[in-house]
Amino acid sequence: MFWRRLRWLCLLSLSAIGSVQADIAPSGVDAGPVVFFADLSADEQAATTVSKGRGRAEFLLDRLSTRLSWRVTTTALDSTVLGVAIHGPQRMGTNAGVQIDLAPQGARAVLTGSAVLTEAQLDYLLAGRMYVNVRTRRYPVGELRGQIQRQPPTAAQTKIIDAAALAAARANGAARAVQRRKAATPAVTQSRSLSRKPGTLSFVVANWDNAIHETRFMDECPEGPAIGNDELWWRGLSRADKDKLTEKGLVQPVDRRPTAVLRGPEGVDVCWNPTSVQDPPLRTARSKVAFGFNLDGRTDDNATAKTCRHENFTGVNGEPGVDNQMYRLLACHYGWRRNGVLDTFGNEERRNSGRGVVLIEITGITDSRNSSDVKVAFYRALDPFQIDNAGRILPHASYRIDMQGDRPRYGTITSGKIVDGVLHTTAVDLRLPYYANSAYAEIDLRDMRLELDLTPGADGKVRGLVGGYYDLDKWWEYILKVEFLIATGDWSCPALFRAAHELADGYPDPKSGACTAISSAFRMDALPAFVIHPGAGGSGSGGAKVSSR
Template identity: 30%
Template structure:
């Protein structure tokens, strides 16, 4: 966030009367409840995307650390119980009870079995760094870009490069729609302000902020349209972005997004997307739908398995330490000027928001009819 609050959202901090003064009479404010912000997963031919196969599971990763003769011995049926103990306990846990998921950074060492990277040339996403061919943009690290399914070149999506051949993410047929971020448990408001025309408008503003209420679901387990939400009065996690609408497409300038998120029931977590931006349209039903992009810090990108702990490694089979090592080596954003290492990964997310009535201190912020 910048030091000075943009005028159209001044009312969110200093009284809604200021919002009314700053916004032209013809302009409207539209309210939504965030309903989707999940990793966008392009599912091409697995033979093309993963020519070397999928990344090793915890069991396979453990076996790769063993000499060939010992590996062959452990794979015999009569040694199945011994193998299970070795990879589920001996391999997963280390000194002082640390484990390879909760403490993935501790086990992020050069001897970790490597992840098998996605070799696809196609991925969802944005040209986040704006680099020219053959050159590395300031503040980033060199990497190969993708082409989007629609043909846009220069797509940055290093997170997909790391996870695209891992069964934990690729395994389910609907992996791209898995509820990675449960916005029912973590209600979040989206306000689009200063809209004169949803077809073309050179200047609008978008607010994303936590809500104080819990959302309700319909019989199909979808967020109920027309819900009433109250902005959290803590002021924490509010991000305001300048935007524009052209040909019905709303795009925003990049801003850092940090919103409260309770991972898997834990408290005090955050979802972090640096240089976050949107590219969405408003559907005939009044929803916002499209995509988001930004850079995920290395450890925030694996927050779910870190919170899940050793069970993720020995039950779900995710070798978290190997994943973290790959994330660190493939990181392309937020280059540390002292170490020269990048600390975040470009990523693409599906974005959707459902119409809602947004209140602050009992005052309706968006237009009553939208």
């Protein structure tokens, strides 16, 4: 009772603080602890367990110290408790080792305590990969178990979190503007000059990632990570099926994925037939801030001739009216986040295989810091990446353009300008090859635009942001091809499919009125390279010198 009173007193105090200070100094207001819980029962054990026992574990995570405090209660257990611990990282139905002992002084009916989390443990907790296990004399492997889930914040906490995020975005925008004005030597003024075309810059794209704006405590996903296909499948299994798959808890299922996706009527694949079952609604990002561009030129949420009604974001640079519904769709999936596998593996596969290599060529540069009219071309390379013995992409390599007859097979040319060392392109429709996770696909972007900072980082790369309306059919085609990653990517195909069509905000179908594309943003980095045109020498930024006023 004391713990509950203390917890609610903390939250009530936070509400009072927030109502007074949220509009004064939102960036400095503590949003209070992150709350988690786990409902404990025998049903979640991988092994056959028959018990009337029940339990509840409640956790408070301090944001400053990452200290996790807990209170665990159990009732109606069949025998003496041997131990209570947090295990992980693992999903439902499979076992993992102990991460934190919740009863270091011995088991009691009510356990309280605390421990400071490591960064890895914090990631596991936020990703929904930790569970509480209660071991007893009758069931030494575990009698009660419960996956740790996030409890949504109060309205007062949400207000503080949103206000702090918006204030940080605006401050970040102001700081970036100052930094750009002070920026020194962009890539075009490097001393090494190998370019055959002064005034031309070209690059080979090294990495291409969904632009997911993440906070340390995953506040953009107040309900926790999205529930994946794997969890939905496991929860839907009977006890007999679970026993059969795990040999009554003695083994882990060798490959859960083939069975997990075949959970539709009569064993239908729910990815290829996403309307065959009705999964719970997708948990989507609730953040007010995102990467991206104001694609429709409006700061309100209303529909236009080319868009459906949608909720705008404030950009991480403070720009109002940012459109990036793909972020809202993907941000709460573990597989698309910083520690996920989809973009990370995709970049590695392109680097190692040489498939889907993209080139960017900028011509007509008259001033390294400010050029009012340049041309920007996108191509697919015919050649693979040139890499060193450590597997790193080499700068200043030469790449031929992949041609189909007398025209480039992929890509387009648009206009742009360079302002304070940053390239800004005008909107253009762009189709590019995309190879990732052993799947060939295409990125089909309407109204694509690129913002590329031409000042190289310490690693020699330039970095930028790509935005546009991603054709839904093309995107879903890729999702189907990487179905084999559904267990590690953690998504529910039916929930993802439904949410994607609900969030789609670009290019309405003339007949149905439903939008056929979804606003998106991608972070990319690139290395200087030479582009070889058919029948000509290479152009490139192997350090091309351009006059700078």
